[in-house]
Amino acid sequence: MFCFLLSLLAFAEEADPLKSDLEIVVAAHKNYEVYVAPVQYHIYDDSIEATLPYESVFMYSSTLSRLSKVPSGAAYEPITMHGGMKVYNEDTISYVWDQCDYKKDYRKCAFTNDHYYLETHVTVDENELTISMSLFNSSLQVVGSSIVSDKKAVKWIKQQEVTSQTTVIPNGQQSVGNCDKADASCQSTTQPNQSTVITNISTPKEEVPLKLEIPHRLMSGMVYQASIMLWAGVKL
Numbered sequence: 001m002f003c004f005l006l007s008l009l010a011f012a013e014e015a016d017p018l019k020s021d022l023e024i025v026v027a028a029h030k031n032y033e034v035y036v037a038p039v040q041y042h043i044y045d046d047s048i049e050a051t052l053p054y055e056s057v058f059m060y061s062s063t064l065s066r067l068s069k070v071p072s073g074a075a076y077e078p079i080t081m082h083g084g085m086k087v088y089n090e091d092t093i094s095y096v097w098d099q100c101d102y103k104k105d106y107r108k109c110a111f112t113n114d115h116y117y118l119e120t121h122v123t124v125d126e127n128e129l130t131i132s133m134s135l136f137n138s139s140l141q142v143v144g145s146s147i148v149s150d151k152k153a154v155k156w157i158k159q160q161e162v163t164s165q166t167t168v169i170p171n172g173q174q175s176v177g178n179c180d181k182a183d184a185s186c187q188s189t190t191q192p193n194q195s196t197v198i199t200n201i202s203t204p205k206e207e208v209p210l211k212l213e214i215p216h217r218l219m220s221g222m223v224y225q226a227s228i229m230l231w232a233g234v235k236l
Contacts, residue, residue: 031083032079032082032083032086032116032236033085033086033087034061034065034085034087034088034115034117034118034135035088035089035102035110035116035117036057036058036087036088036089036118037117037118037119037120039052039121039122040121040122041124042121042122042124043124044123044125045125048124048129050129050218051218052122052218052223053220053223055089056220056223057118057120057227058089060223060227060228061227064227064228064230065079065231066078066079066080066084066085067234068085068232068234068235069234069236070235070236071236076235090102093109100112110138111138111139111140113138115138116143116236117135117136118133118135118136119133119136120226121133126152127151128150128151129150129218130147130148130149130150131147131148131149131218131222131223131226132226133147133226133227133230143234143235144231144234144235145230146226146227148225148229150218150219150222157209157210158209
C-alpha cells in the first residue's frame with residue numbers, strides 16, 4: 001500500500017510540468033491608456049491645402065490628456081491623481097501591445113485590449129474646413145468629442161462711380177481808384193469781381209458689386225483648440 005501511494009505521488013509530480021504548460025497567461029494593463037489613430041482626411045475641394053504637422057494630434061494629446069477627469073465616489077478627480085493617461089501612437093503601441101496589428105484594425109485592437117482610442121477627421125469642402133476629434137472607450141462608444149471649423153469669408157464691394165465738375169463764372173469787372181478828387185491826372189484801374197464757383201457731382205447707376213472671397217484654411221492652432229476642448233470635457 002505504501003508503495004502504491006509513493007507511485008501516485010511520483011506521477012503527480014511528473015504531471016505538474018505538463019499542467020504548467022497548459023496554463024494561459026493573460027496580460028492586463030491597469031493604467032489609463034489611449035491610442036491616437038492617424039489623422040483621416042476627407043478632401044472634397046483640392047484647391048484648399050489641408051495638411052497637419054506630423055503627429056501634432058499625438059503631441060497635443062500627450063500633454064492635454066491630463067485635463068481629463070475620472071470618477072471618485074460621487075465626484076470626479078483629475079486623472080493626474082490616478083497615474084495619468086498613457087498615450088500611444090502608431091509608432092509606439094507595438095511596444096506595449098504586441099499581439100495585435102493596430103495598423104490593420106486599431107478599433108478591434110482597442111476592443112480586445114480594453115483601452116481608449118482617439119480618432120481625428122479633417123474635412124474640406126468648397127465652403128468650410130473642419131477638424132473633429134472623438135474619444136472612444138473599449139466598447140467603441142464615444143466618451144468625448146470636439147469640432148473646430150473655418151469658413152470661407154465672402155465680402156461684396158459696391159462699385160459706384162462719382163464724377164465731379166467745377167465751373168467758374170466771372171461776375172464782371174469793377175473800377176478801383178485811390179486818387180484824390182482834386183488830382184485831375186490820377187487814373188483809376190479796373191479788376192474783376194469775385195467769381196462764382198459751381199460744382200456738379202454725377203452719380204451714375206450702381207454696377208454689379210465686386211465679390212471678394214477669403215478662402216478657408218487649416219492652421220495648426222485649430223488642432224490645439226480642438227484638443228483642449230476634447231480633453232477638458234472628458235470624464236472617463
